[in-house]
Amino acid sequence: MRTRTPQNRKFLEYMGANWAKQKDSLPKKSAVAKYASARRDAVAKKFKGQILVFEAGAAKVRSNDTDYMYRAHSAFSHLTGWGSATVPDSVLVIDARGKTSKSMIFLRETAGHDSDEFFANAAIGEFWVGKRPSLKQVSALLDIQTRSLTSYKAFLKTLPKEKIRNLNKDAELAQFVSELRLVKDSYEIAEMRKAVAASVQGFESAAKSLKQAVGHQRGERIVETAFYAEARIYGNGLGYDTIAASGPHACTLHWITNDGPVNKNDLILLDAGVEVDSLYTADVTRTLPVSGKFTHIQRKIYDAVLEAADAAFKVAKPGVKFSDVHQAAMNVIAKKTAEWGLIGISAEESMKQDVQLHRRWMVHGTSHHLGLDVHDCAQARREMYMDGILQPGMIFTIEPGLYFHQDDLSVPKEYRGIGVRIEDDVLVTKSGVENLTAALPRKSKDVEKWLAKFI
Numbered sequence: 336m337r338t339r340t341p342q343n344r345k346f347l348e349y350m351g352a353n354w355a356k357q358k359d360s361l362p363k364k365s366a367v368a369k370y371a372s373a374r375r376d377a378v379a380k381k382f383k384g385q386i387l388v389f390e391a392g393a394a395k396v397r398s399n400d401t402d403y404m405y406r407a408h409s410a411f412s413h414l415t416g417w418g419s420a421t422v423p424d425s426v427l428v429i430d431a432r433g434k435t436s437k438s439m440i441f442l443r444e445t446a447g448h449d450s451d452e453f454f455a456n457a458a459i460g461e462f463w464v465g466k467r468p469s470l471k472q473v474s475a476l477l478d479i480q481t482r483s484l485t486s487y488k489a490f491l492k493t494l495p496k497e498k499i500r501n502l503n504k505d506a507e508l509a510q511f512v513s514e515l516r517l518v519k520d521s522y523e524i525a526e527m528r529k530a531v532a533a534s535v536q537g538f539e540s541a542a543k544s545l546k547q548a549v550g551h552q553r554g555e556r557i558v559e560t561a562f563y564a565e566a567r568i569y570g571n572g573l574g575y576d577t578i579a580a581s582g583p584h585a586c587t588l589h590w591i592t593n594d595g596p597v598n599k600n601d602l603i604l605l606d607a608g609v610e611v612d613s614l615y616t617a618d619v620t621r622t623l624p625v626s627g628k629f630t631h632i633q634r635k636i637y638d639a640v641l642e643a644a645d646a647a648f649k650v651a652k653p654g655v656k657f658s659d660v661h662q663a664a665m666n667v668i669a670k671k672t673a674e675w676g677l678i679g680i681s682a683e684e685s686m687k688q689d690v691q692l693h694r695r696w697m698v699h700g701t702s703h704h705l706g707l708d709v710h711d712c713a714q715a716r717r718e719m720y721m722d723g724i725l726q727p728g729m730i731f732t733i734e735p736g737l738y739f740h741q742d743d744l745s746v747p748k749e750y751r752g753i754g755v756r757i758e759d760d761v762l763v764t765k766s767g768v769e770n771l772t773a774a775l776p777r778k779s780k781d782v783e784k785w786l787a788k789f790i
Contacts, residue, residue: 342451351449357466363474366477367416367613372438374414374515379429379436381511386494387433388415389512391425400457404572406614409707410502415440416477418613419571422467426487432498439480441487444470478767490609498674504783506714513714516706518728523706524762526615527730530570531760533609534617538775541579541605545597545625548671554594554597555579562607568651570609573618573710578606585622585754586738588699602633604754608709618709618732619772620758627786629779632749636737640755643667643735644777647701651733652767657723661701664735669693671737677746684784696738696747702731705760725763730771735757 378387389405407421417425417440425442431497443459445467446452452463461467469479482490491499500508519527544561548554559579566573580590581597585604597603603625608617622637629637643664650663669682678685678692685692702713704720711730712720736756738744757777761768776785 342455347451350451350454354448355731357470359472361472363475364478365416365476367384367522368424368476370520371414371416372478373520375429375438375516376436378414379431379513382500384498386499387429387508388431388499389427390503391417391421391423391427391502394423394458398653406571408502409516409711410509412614413512416613417473418611420468420612422473424484424486428490437480439482440473440477441484441486441490442470442473444466444473444481454612475777483623484745486691491685505529509714510716512656514716514719516712516724517704517719517723519706519730519762520728523615524728524730526611526613527617527706527762528771530574530609530611530615530617531619532774533565533569533611534607534619535772535774536569536609536629537562537609538605538619538621539789540565540784541607542623545603545786546790548597549599549625550596552596553594555581555584555593555603557593558597558603558605559593559607562605566607566609570611571614572610574608574610574618578620580602580606580754581625582605583741583752583754586740586758587754588738588750597625599626600630602629602637602753602755604756606756606758613626614706614707616707616709616757617760617772618705619760619775619777620734620736620756620780622755622757623782624787627790628783633753633755634779636739636750637755637757638755639667639671640735640737640757641777641779642671643701644733644757644759647733647735648761648768648770649693651725651761651763653725653763653765655725657725657731658721660725660731664701665693665697668697668737672696687783693734697736699734699736701735702733704729704731706730727765729763730760731763732758732760759762 356622390409391411394402394405397403408760411427421441427440430437452460457463474481502508540561541558544557548557559577576591578590579593581603582601583597584590595655602622604622610616646667647660648666651660669685672693673682738754739750741752759770759772761770776782
């Protein structure tokens with residue numbers, strides 16, 4: 336729909352008149368405000384004497400005049416606490432030049448009725464997309480100084496260019512704010528629990544949809560959309576594109592087309608997560624027997640993956656290297672593929688860095704950090720991430736798998752077309768890890784018992 340409104344003076348005056356006075360009540364300060372302030376202080380301390388710029392980002396065009404659903408940049412959200420309600424094009428500036436740092440958000444505040452933007456601008460006008468918050472409302476909510484985005488360019492001209500560091504162009508700054516998210520504060524942990532709880536509801540809805548999905552030419556879409564409905568009801572949306580992979584599609588690691596059938600004797604691999612309004616997301620995978628019962632070979636492969644996951648859980652605790660979690664899972668994958676006669680060598684030989692034959696059936700890593708991004712902290716240094724030491728407050732996935740492609744002639748025929756992944760989200764505690772996704776069953780017998788309630 337395009338705007339075709341008169342622009343003559345009489346019409347503009349008419350449109351601006353006879354509107355009830357709107358009450359711009361101020362919201363309560365958000366619970367995240369003090370945490371976001373502490374995060375900004377950490378950035379200011381690291382980059383003392385600099386002016387640091389974090390852009391929320393613009394809306395992105397999907398096609399012609401249609402945009403994708405807006406989502407702010409994760410670093411902006413982390414440092415402001417502003418989530419799904421973020422106004423596009425907003426900018427956070429942290430001025431760390433003085434004894435005490437100063438922070439401000441520049442945003443496009445809502446337009447008054449005396450502005451033609453109110454009704455004539457299809458991209459940002461209130462008639463078209465709804466009212467935006469005022470500067471005072473955002474300031475009250477986030478406990479931060481706010482200014483109009485219209486003053487941003489003039490503001491930049493008053494600053495010494497050599498002092499300005501923009502996240503989009505500064506690898507060191509991007510690295511620091513990424514590493515700042517490695518250990519979650521109590522607010523973040525609480526939001527992750529919400530994301531997980533909503534995701535559990537999504538999995539239950541998806542399980543209920545299996546009966547309808549069987550026999551439909553696009554049964555995977557039925558499962559996918561069942562989860563999506565819960566994501567939109569209980570969260571902001573999806574944290575990433577859902578994988579609803581039935582039968583041999585489960586062997587395609589990033590199968591997001593989800594246009595295939597769901598057959599009664601299939602396993603369906605569902606990898607999905609809800610992003611809540613704070614923009615924190617869960618990331619969960621379960622592999623379910625569509626009929627409600629695993630076949631002998633399906634159970635054999637499933638239980639091997641579960642054993643690998645359990646091995647990873649066992650080693651995960653403070654003081655352990657992050658990569659050791661992966662190593663523990665891979666020890667089991669190597670052992671199983673050797674026991675099954677798939678690699679023709681011992682597990683010990685295969686585990687050597689220059690061999691790794693077992694990786695044919697699990698090419699991905701076992702874990703990644705999780706939070707505002709589904710693959711959180713991606714700009715962190717290797718020594719802080721893969722070679723980093725686990726600390727209380729870290730949240731990451733444990734997700735081993737085995738994938739036997741339909742055309743893989745290196746495995747027995749009965750293995751082909753079976754893909755299994757089990758993925759949980761864990762929080763590092765003082766003594767080990769807490770499985771945040773424990774509400775979803777993991778053991779094959781428990782999965783069958785759980786499915787019996789829905790199908």
